[in-house]
Amino acid sequence: MKKSIFIWSFGVLLLGLCSFATVDFFSSMTKVDYIDGTKTLKFTTKLNTSHISQAVKIDPATAGFEAEVKKYVNNSVDVSINGSPKALTFTGSQVNGETVWVYYEIGNVPDISSLKIRNSLLIGTFPKQVNIMNITYKGNLKTINFQKGKESSEVNF
Template structure:
């Protein structure tokens, strides 16, 4: 009976350990095409603590948004139909544990291919997973980015 209880105790301990909370590193980007404005609008959600560590600045400081803009411009790039595009930063907002970053590509009349580089947080968190969901004229495409696989391309 003692041996049985010891085995049950060990199994319970192992099961409990398998459910412990581990840091999960991810970002989510939603891309919507605004046909009336010929604009591709990006909204990225990042963990506030993670991006704060990446840019080495407290999110409560006045210069946080400017540093986030620099960081996004250094880690993201977009090419449409083989042509490199300019990302225009339109703002950010910190809500609790998340930072919402907004930027766009203007003067987009049609997309046959879109190539995105998304290296957000990949240098700091090797297990980071960045997901991008693109909505263009009723079509949905999804991309995932990981360390060593920072560039993806889809066709419409």
């Protein structure tokens, strides 16, 4: 009896562990800070290296990787401030092992009453992708989640 309970318990444990073996987590995290002195909205996005390289279809070790990431971000992120669309300025990227950091900004930002953002980063490649954005404006923190079917959101300050 003890032997059959042990075998059954071991089987359930093994089945449970195997079910986690194929689960992949798709997410990005973006920190947005308003710099009052320069009237700049700065974006820092953390992406999985393997995921972004699959999306842009280029190896992160190649010279053209940053240019492809820039193009991809410009096509995947739109920002409107107080109802007016704004252009993103890509300021760089950095590959650090399993993480790619992407930096972009919007300059000459007036006071913000509303901020509408479309963030479809990696959602086309990975339908279960969740993009989290933390926005800090004059001491106020707002968090937005983006996913398939909800690629746009608006916050008010």
